[in-house]
């Protein structure tokens with residue numbers, strides 16, 4: 001199995017690089033293919049040899065070759081996180097349809113995390129096709145209604161939450177829960193509960209700092225939901241069984 005990991009990690013970096021472009025351009029309705037990458041500061045086109053994931057960043061010491069401006073570590077972070085998640089999927093599920101479903105789900109979570117942090121949106125063109133692909137792959141891989149139930153149940157939960165607390169949860173969270181539910185199936189509640197738990201901590205910090213005015217400072221929730229979903233993807237069955245064992 002060990003030999004598979006570099007075969008996943010290196011392309012995973014390249015996929016992560018592409019996801020960074022998707023997250024930057026899809027919300028602006030720009031092509032993800034043209035034009036090629038350019039420096040955000042001096043507009044100099046970035047040559048292929050300066051655009052190798054991680055390696056170029058290290059060689060250029062995180063600076064633009066032309067103007068020397070610091071390149072934000074955003075792309076580096078997206079590349080590394082994506083590659084690690086894809087390696088995790090293959091380690092956990094082997095070279096299977098389930099790993100493909102989990103990989104697509106993780107890719108959607110990465111993009112949604114970036115767009116929610118940067119622009120406070122979760123783009124339809126990323127999450128909806130991902131949800132369909134993940135649902136199809138999971139259902140073919142393990143024929144069962146649990147994947148569809150997870151997707152509809154997860155999205156339904158956040159839809160009701162958005163109706164109950166407008167300004168808290170948004171439609172972005174509803175759409176993201178479609179992907180998460182299709183990916184997690186019966187462990188969807190574990191993923192959602194973990195996401196809510198992770199999101200509570202910064203909410204409490206905000207309220208402590210800003211008092212009741214913090215309610216207006218709606219925090220992007222997709223990153224927490226994504227983190228909860230990733231933990232549930234790899235450990236959800238253990239968590240669920242431990243929980244059911246306590247009862």
Ligand SMILES: [Zn+2]
Nearest residue numbers: 039042064067
């Ligand atoms: Zn530059």
